[in-house]
Amino acid sequence: MGNGNDDRSGNGPGPAERPVYGYDSPAVQETYVSREAARVARFLMPHLRPGMTLLDCGCGPGAITVGLADAVAPGRVTGVDLEPGMIAKAKELAENRQVENVEFRTADITDLPFPDDSFDVVFTSAVLEHLAEPVQALGVIHSKLKPGGLVAAICTDWGDPLISPVNRAVGQFFELFERGFNHHGGSLNRGRHLRGMMRQVGFDVIEFSASFGNSSTPEIVRESVDSYIGWMDNLPLFVQSIELGWTDRPTLDSIKEGMRQWANDPNAFLALGRCEAIGRKA
Numbered sequence: 001m002g003n004g005n006d007d008r009s010g011n012g013p014g015p016a017e018r019p020v021y022g023y024d025s026p027a028v029q030e031t032y033v034s035r036e037a038a039r040v041a042r043f044l045m046p047h048l049r050p051g052m053t054l055l056d057c058g059c060g061p062g063a064i065t066v067g068l069a070d071a072v073a074p075g076r077v078t079g080v081d082l083e084p085g086m087i088a089k090a091k092e093l094a095e096n097r098q099v100e101n102v103e104f105r106t107a108d109i110t111d112l113p114f115p116d117d118s119f120d121v122v123f124t125s126a127v128l129e130h131l132a133e134p135v136q137a138l139g140v141i142h143s144k145l146k147p148g149g150l151v152a153a154i155c156t157d158w159g160d161p162l163i164s165p166v167n168r169a170v171g172q173f174f175e176l177f178e179r180g181f182n183h184h185g186g187s188l189n190r191g192r193h194l195r196g197m198m199r200q201v202g203f204d205v206i207e208f209s210a211s212f213g214n215s216s217t218p219e220i221v222r223e224s225v226d227s228y229i230g231w232m233d234n235l236p237l238f239v240q241s242i243e244l245g246w247t248d249r250p251t252l253d254s255i256k257e258g259m260r261q262w263a264n265d266p267n268a269f270l271a272l273g274r275c276e277a278i279g280r281k282a
């Protein structure tokens, strides 16, 4: 997932060499290590049985993957991710937790290096929203599943966040983020389309739901806003938004300041949508 920027003049890796969503950054990688299968993939758990083979596409640092491995043990679990740094973290986690039925490797969800009909279950969380060709990726997943196998997908839907009190800076942040996703062929409003996308490649959609994860306590609101401010400082996507002329540094700084002030309001509430679906291969 390159970012199409040709500036290669800096010493370390500049924005041009970095993945546009910043998944090579240790700080960004760290934000995914506390995600647990029991919570994030709860909808999938009732479908898992010991001995199943499972693939996690875009596994990040492997926090969810190792929980899925526990659920299907002694079945084999494979986690793949485009970003080598994520895979290194995932391997470390599995070793530390002594999870033996899991392996991790670098691979692209649109070009999975496995024979057809290999897995009982394919899981993918917070990945399809990044892709320019999400239906193609679902088609690849379909081909890697055994007949009767299940895909379980989670996809962000941040199109209509619940924000109170209404705040211009918070709104501007989400608009800019969405614009960056769109520029690279992704979409933050894709969750609602999961059923249609899955059916397009032949899945029978057996479960589909949407929910709002919420930042209900003032502490969580502040933590979330701190993360967003960190993204604005670190993600090539936001650097690029200046280069593309969508915004400028003073405006980004004023958005950050406005968000900080908003997050300190004890009434502040923020909830973002996500959709999850399970499809069966005939």
Ligand SMILES: C[S@@+](CC[C@H](N)C(=O)[O-])C[C@H]1O[C@@H](n2cnc3c(N)ncnc32)[C@H](O)[C@@H]1O
Residues within 6 Å of the ligand: 001, 023, 032, 035, 057, 058, 059, 060, 061, 064, 080, 081, 082, 083, 086, 107, 108, 109, 110, 124, 125, 126, 127, 130, 131
């Ligand atoms: C938002 S993180 C989600 C990580 C994990 N699935 C979770 O839900 O906690 C998205 C992950 O997808 C990976 N990714 C993005 N595009 C990918 C692709 N084309 N193939 C494989 N992984 C990809 C990124 O490197 C990143 O680790």
